[in-house]
Amino acid sequence: MTTTTTTADQRATPEQLGIGMRLSVHPHCDDFVDVILGALEDARVSGAADGLETVTDEVSTYVAASGDAPEQRLVRYAAEVLAAAHRRCGDGHVVAHVLLSRGCPGEATCDLTVRALPAAEPVDLPAAGVAAAAQWSLYPLLDGGDTSDHMSHIEAAIDASRSRGVASEPAHYATLLRGDLTEVLATAADAWAAVGREVPHVVTHLTVSVGSPTGAQS
Amino acid sequence: MTTTTTTADQRATPEQLGIGMRLSVHPHCDDFVDVILGALEDARVSGAADGLETVTDEVSTYVAASGDAPEQRLVRYAAEVLAAAHRRCGDGHVVAHVLLSRGCPGEATCDLTVRALPAAEPVDLPAAGVAAAAQWSLYPLLDGGDTSDHMSHIEAAIDASRSRGVASEPAHYATLLRGDLTEVLATAADAWAAVGREVPHVVTHLTVSVGSPTGAQS
Numbered sequence: 502m503t504t505t506t507t508t509a510d511q512r513a514t515p516e517q518l519g520i521g522m523r524l525s526v527h528p529h530c531d532d533f534v535d536v537i538l539g540a541l542e543d544a545r546v547s548g549a550a551d552g553l554e555t556v557t558d559e560v561s562t563y564v565a566a567s568g569d570a571p572e573q574r575l576v577r578y579a580a581e582v583l584a585a586a587h588r589r590c591g592d593g594h595v596v597a598h599v600l601l602s603r604g605c606p607g608e609a610t611c612d613l614t615v616r617a618l619p620a621a622e623p624v625d626l627p628a629a630g631v632a633a634a635a636q637w638s639l640y641p642l643l644d645g646g647d648t649s650d651h652m653s654h655i656e657a658a659i660d661a662s663r664s665r666g667v668a669s670e671p672a673h674y675a676t677l678l679r680g681d682l683t684e685v686l687a688t689a690a691d692a693w694a695a696v697g698r699e700v701p702h703v704v705t706h707l708t709v710s711v712g713s714p715t716g717a718q719s
Numbered sequence: 720m721t722t723t724t725t726t727a728d729q730r731a732t733p734e735q736l737g738i739g740m741r742l743s744v745h746p747h748c749d750d751f752v753d754v755i756l757g758a759l760e761d762a763r764v765s766g767a768a769d770g771l772e773t774v775t776d777e778v779s780t781y782v783a784a785s786g787d788a789p790e791q792r793l794v795r796y797a798a799e800v801l802a803a804a805h806r807r808c809g810d811g812h813v814v815a816h817v818l819l820s821r822g823c824p825g826e827a828t829c830d831l832t833v834r835a836l837p838a839a840e841p842v843d844l845p846a847a848g849v850a851a852a853a854q855w856s857l858y859p860l861l862d863g864g865d866t867s868d869h870m871s872h873i874e875a876a877i878d879a880s881r882s883r884g885v886a887s888e889p890a891h892y893a894t895l896l897r898g899d900l901t902e903v904l905a906t907a908a909d910a911w912a913a914v915g916r917e918v919p920h921v922v923t924h925l926t927v928s929v930g931s932p933t934g935a936q937s
Contacts, residue, residue, distance in 0.1 A: 519891075521892070523892055523893060530749055534932060559852050559931055559933055560854040563891045565891070598926050600856065602891075636743075636779050638924075640858040640860060640922065642861075642869045643860075643861050643869065651860045652823075673741070673783070674741055674818055674823070675741060704858065704892070706924055708779060710777060
């Protein structure tokens with residue numbers, strides 16, 4: 502499952518891995534429709550949506566990334582949409598739910614042909630300048646035949662998140678992250694991609710809050 | 720891993736399994752603080768919070784259920800809080816994020832002693848009378864030594880959801896559910912509990928939307 506002895510052309514591509522996101526943005530204000538539409542337009546104008554495929558349904562938006570640095574482009578898009586919604590909501594309270602997935606490119610079924618798994622470059626983006634708090638969960642989806650256990654992957658990811666600027670503390674079923682919005686998202690995305698070097702199918706969920714009147718980040 | 724030849728006192732209790740939920744409620748209206756506080760009070764007055772332990776942080780509320788029928792009491796609480804927020808928001812748009820977990824009672828680590836896994840009774844609650852749409856994902860967290868594969872559990876759960884009144888359709892990384900709010904939550908909870916008869920640690924996530932101006936459910 503490691504890539505150390507594998508040549509580049511044997512590695513799964515982002516398209517084969519199905520690297521993508523589901524994103525929903527929830528402004529806590531009466532004019533939420535205008536806020537959301539304006540935030541999506543802001544991200545389009547800035548170029549953050551370039552090269553991403555987006556499909557919106559009544560609950561969330563599916564965002565697929567192909568080509569180079571898909572992890573970084575997904576994080577940039579989520580951070581820009583959420584920061585723009587916060588700004589358009591009068592620096593108000595906005596929550597986003599983010600699901601990042603890799604290794605299950607199909608819809609209801611997983612048809613990934615097992616290939617060598619690629620290493621992802623860590624996300625490297627400027628700070629958003631918006632303080633955030635997040636509830637973060639990570640799910641390495643092992644199958645019979647894998648000799649590792651799923652909690653060892655999760656614990657290694659949490660340890661790595663502690664060594665970054667983003668403070669993290671354990672909670673039931675999740676880890677709390679606090680810091681700059683982009684760094685919070687990057688922490689989760691880098692951990693998800695790191696597990697993805699060893700486990701083909703891995704999903705991570707974040708509930709990200711900015712501008713909360715009760716939170717320490719507001 | 721089955722309970723067929725196991726006596727009741729060998730089965731893991733809800734407390735040993737750590738059956739619980741993280742819940743966040745997002746009213747899309749300016750007076751969201753009053754709406755949320757009022758909805759929580761409504762659920763307390765109705766008795767839906769009886770016997771549940773709740774701890775709120777800046778992102779979400781942890782809800783632990785012990786005793787009889789924990790799955791049903793978690794679904795009732797989430798449905799009542801969300802329905803009350805919708806009503807208090809002028810029948811407006813409210814989204815909740817729900818994480819249901821079993822089999823990992825610790826915080827950062829999983830210290831479940833493997834015991835026979837109990838069968839849960841299906842959730843049986845009256846309809847909420849509120850139409851909902853949800854994005855639903857299910858994660859059976861297998862370890863090395865388990866001979867099954869994680870997608871077979873997910874596919875069986877999706878098949879079961881199709882046989883209920885709740886319409887379901889596949890989407891990338893999730894299944895879309897539509898129907899009465901309580902039935903949508905019960906569909907996910909019953910599938911999660913059913914996988915929990917075979918896989919000790921299983922988590923499910925729902926993003927549940929009511930009153931969306933763009934959704935078919937509004």
